[in-house]
Amino acid sequence: MPGLKEIRKRIGSVKSTKQITKAMKMVAAAKFRKAQMRILELRPYADKMNSVLTSLAKTVEIGHPLLEIRPRKKIEVIALTGDKGLCGAFNTNIMKAAFKLIKEIQSEGIDVSVSAIGKKGTDLLKRRGFTPRQSWLGISGRVSYLNAKEITGNIIENYINETFDEVVLIYNEFKSALVQRVSVVRLLPLAPVKAEEAESQELTAAFLYEPSQQAIFDNLLPKNLEIQVFRALLESQASEEAARMTAMENATKAADDMIASLTLQYNKARQASITKELMDIVGGVEALKQ
Amino acid sequence: MENKLRLDIVTPHGLVLSEDVDEVTAAGTEGEFGVLPGHVPFITTLKVGMLILRKDNKTEYVFVNSGYAEVSPDKVVILADSAERAEDIDVERALSAKKRAEERLAQVEKYDFARAMAALERASIRIQIAERKIPR
Numbered sequence: 001m002p003g004l005k006e007i008r009k010r011i012g013s014v015k016s017t018k019q020i021t022k023a024m025k026m027v028a029a030a031k032f033r034k035a036q037m038r039i040l041e042l043r044p045y046a047d048k049m050n051s052v053l054t055s056l057a058k059t060v061e062i063g064h065p066l067l068e069i070r071p072r073k074k075i076e077v078i079a080l081t082g083d084k085g086l087c088g089a090f091n092t093n094i095m096k097a098a099f100k101l102i103k104e105i106q107s108e109g110i111d112v113s114v115s116a117i118g119k120k121g122t123d124l125l126k127r128r129g130f131t132p133r134q135s136w137l138g139i140s141g142r143v144s145y146l147n148a149k150e151i152t153g154n155i156i157e158n159y160i161n162e163t164f165d166e167v168v169l170i171y172n173e174f175k176s177a178l179v180q181r182v183s184v185v186r187l188l189p190l191a192p193v194k195a196e197e198a199e200s201q202e203l204t205a206a207f208l209y210e211p212s213q214q215a216i217f218d219n220l221l222p223k224n225l226e227i228q229v230f231r232a233l234l235e236s237q238a239s240e241e242a243a244r245m246t247a248m249e250n251a252t253k254a255a256d257d258m259i260a261s262l263t264l265q266y267n268k269a270r271q272a273s274i275t276k277e278l279m280d281i282v283g284g285v286e287a288l289k290q
Numbered sequence: 291m292e293n294k295l296r297l298d299i300v301t302p303h304g305l306v307l308s309e310d311v312d313e314v315t316a317a318g319t320e321g322e323f324g325v326l327p328g329h330v331p332f333i334t335t336l337k338v339g340m341l342i343l344r345k346d347n348k349t350e351y352v353f354v355n356s357g358y359a360e361v362s363p364d365k366v367v368i369l370a371d372s373a374e375r376a377e378d379i380d381v382e383r384a385l386s387a388k389k390r391a392e393e394r395l396a397q398v399e400k401y402d403f404a405r406a407m408a409a410l411e412r413a414s415i416r417i418q419i420a421e422r423k424i425p426r
Contacts, residue, residue, distance in 0.1 A: 210319070
């Protein structure tokens with residue numbers, strides 16, 4: 001049994017750890033609210049963008065390099081993680097899904113290149129012996145549209161150059177403060193919109209285009225990709241802070257439990273020592289009487 | 291609602307406006323266009339400009355910073371990079387942006403001409419819209 005002093009010291013250190021986790025929880029909660037607001041604001045735009053593209057695709061018969069499906073010779077997997085840890089299984093879930101996907105692709109005999117967004121993803125890739133094709137750091141925490149633009153630009157350029165024939169993004173989709181789901185989406189080639197689905201909505205009326213169908217397509221497709229990436233970044237951001245909030249909440253609770261059991265132990269030890277001292281005194285008195 | 295148009299203006303920063311209106315006029319890249327209920331389906335890119343909407347004899351102005359418009363017979367969807375209603379425009383900020391852009395245009399060798407030009411245009415249109423609103 002550890003001595004009284006040691007227990008007191010441990011209680012002290014657990015208490016200060018608890019203060020840290022509690023503060024981190026508060027910070028995460030504040031950041032989370034902000035991130036949640038941003039993603040909720042973006043969603044209607046992203047959805048409308050998709051519906052515009054859908055109605056456009058109904059009538060479009062022209063091709064576009066970003067729509068073209070090539071034989072899958074090399075597939076790019078992008079893992080979207082955070083720069084920081086202490087957020088539960090947030091990063092590991094992504095990487096687990098990424099490694100599983102990589103294995104699957106490789107077992108089909110297709111080449112894989114991997115990129116990571118976020119320091120954690122980059123580190124984990126390197127530890128597993130992968131060399132990231134590209135890694136974007138310093139994004140989580142201050143996501144801006146420019147980040148999405150940069151990433152999209154890089155992807156499109158390499159796709160057009162045929163560095164890879166398919167791009168898959170793995171990110172944490174934000175469901176609620178308690179639920180995040182790992183989501184795997186194919187960014188490129190852009191999924192061809194299903195014609196039968198479109199037809200059921202309304203009779204396909206011929207659209208007028210200004211300046212031209214091709215010009216709008218050229219403009220809208222990369223833009224849509226940017227929005228998709230931006231959305232993923234924001235979803236991941238909100239998920240990260242939510243995950244961190246939960247993790248820190250749990251850590252604070254665990255610290256509370258630990259303090260309680262240590263305090264109990266401390267009191268027991270103190271009581272034992274008092275009892276022992278009393279016994280000594282009584283024993284001494286008894287000895288004197290004789 | 292009959293003979294009304296549903297106008298939705300959405301930006302990456304949220305929904306700016308969603309209303310039933312009688313008429314919409316917007317600045318397309320190929321020129322200004324007006325939309326009344328029953329318009330032919332139409333998709334266009336938008337440049338930086340002013341969107342005018344008429345609703346029960348009232349006119350409102352909205353600043354739209356480039357994007358797309360999808361027009362269907364009973365609906366207009368504007369996807370803009372950013373948009374502000376006339377009363378939400380920060381005139382002071384626009385004025386200082388205009389001044390900054392003009393200064394940069396004066397030193398062409400130091401700054402990106404196209405960017406300064408675009409900034410100037412945005413600021414000028416914002417100011418125009420905001421001022422048009424005042425006499426009303």
